[in-house]
Each structure stands twice: as C-alpha cells, then as structure tokens.
Amino acid sequence: MTRFDAADTAERRKLFAEAVLAHRNRGSQFCTIEVDPADAPGVNADDEEPAPVPWVQFAEKTFNLDCTDAELDRLKGLLDDFPECRIERIERPEEAEGANVRITARSDANRLGQFADRALQVTFGLDDDYRAWVTQV
Known part of the structure; x- marks a missing residue:
C-alpha cells in the first residue's frame, strides 16, 4: 500500500479494499x-476526555467494532444491504458503555471495502x- 487515507466515497472504498x-x-x-478525529462526531481535542474515534478492524473473515446501543441499531439496519455479512457475536463488558460487535463477512475485498x-x-x-485512515495492516 502506498497511501493510507481517503476522504471521498470511491477512494475510501478502494483504500479499504x-x-x-x-x-x-x-x-x-x-x-x-479509523475515522479522522476532525470528522468524528463528538470528538473535540479540547475536551479532557474526548469521545473515542470510530474505528473498525478486519481479521480473516470478521469485522470488529465498538458502538453504543443506538449505533448498534443503525448497524443492524445496514446489514439488510449486505447479506454476506451477519452479526456473529455481541459482547457488553460491564466496565464499558455500549457493545463490541463481531460481524462475519465472506466476500471479495471490494465488497468488504464497501461494507x-x-x-x-x-x-x-x-x-x-x-x-478515514488505515492505521494498521
């Protein structure tokens, strides 16, 4: 990979693929x-404890992300458009707000980039x- 960030839909999807x-x-x-902190809702560098920057990880055939209950509802709605993706596991640690979600995704790299x-x-x-930035490969 020679570039690590993108800011329009086509370029982000290509980067993610x-x-x-x-x-x-x-x-x-x-x-x-990871989403650029400047574009993340609720993230303010001046806050003592800014909101976490949205992120998603991919390993083998699984996406992983943390989200609130409202965000999880939106994610579940999106899955109707991606039948190759399904929620495998939702964990709700006691010490954290929200949930960690694991989504099994079996598809080619371009479709995974779209998702x-x-x-x-x-x-x-x-x-x-x-x-968004690809921060680790």
Whole structure:
C-alpha cells in the first residue's frame, strides 16, 4: 500500500479494499481503519476526555467494532444491504458503555471495502466526505 487515507466515497472504498488485500497477503493479525478525529462526531481535542474515534478492524473473515446501543441499531439496519455479512457475536463488558460487535463477512475485498465504508458512515453518522485512515495492516 502506498497511501493510507481517503476522504471521498470511491477512494475510501478502494483504500479499504486495498487494506483488506494487504492484510490477507501479509498474513497480518488484522487491519484497522479509523475515522479522522476532525470528522468524528463528538470528538473535540479540547475536551479532557474526548469521545473515542470510530474505528473498525478486519481479521480473516470478521469485522470488529465498538458502538453504543443506538449505533448498534443503525448497524443492524445496514446489514439488510449486505447479506454476506451477519452479526456473529455481541459482547457488553460491564466496565464499558455500549457493545463490541463481531460481524462475519465472506466476500471479495471490494465488497468488504464497501461494507467497511458504509458501516462507519451509517453506524456513526458520518458525512459523505469523512476522512478515514488505515492505521494498521
């Protein structure tokens, strides 16, 4: 991979697909995609404890992300558009607000890139021009 961020739909999806391919080709543990803090709702660098930046990880055939109950409802609604993706497990640790969600996804890298983009945008209420970074491959 030669670039690590993108801010329009087509470029983000291409970037995410390339990250999935790089992850697979390298046999890495996982790849991580993070929303740019400047585009993340509720994230303010001046806050003592800013809201966490939305992220999604992909490993083998599984996406992983943390979300609130409202965000989880939006994510579940999105799955109707992606029949190759299904929620495998939802964990609700006592010490955390919200849930950790694992989604099994069996598809090609391009479709997985589309899902990652839509999951971030819909789940976390991001604008069409949000910037995302591949932070680990």
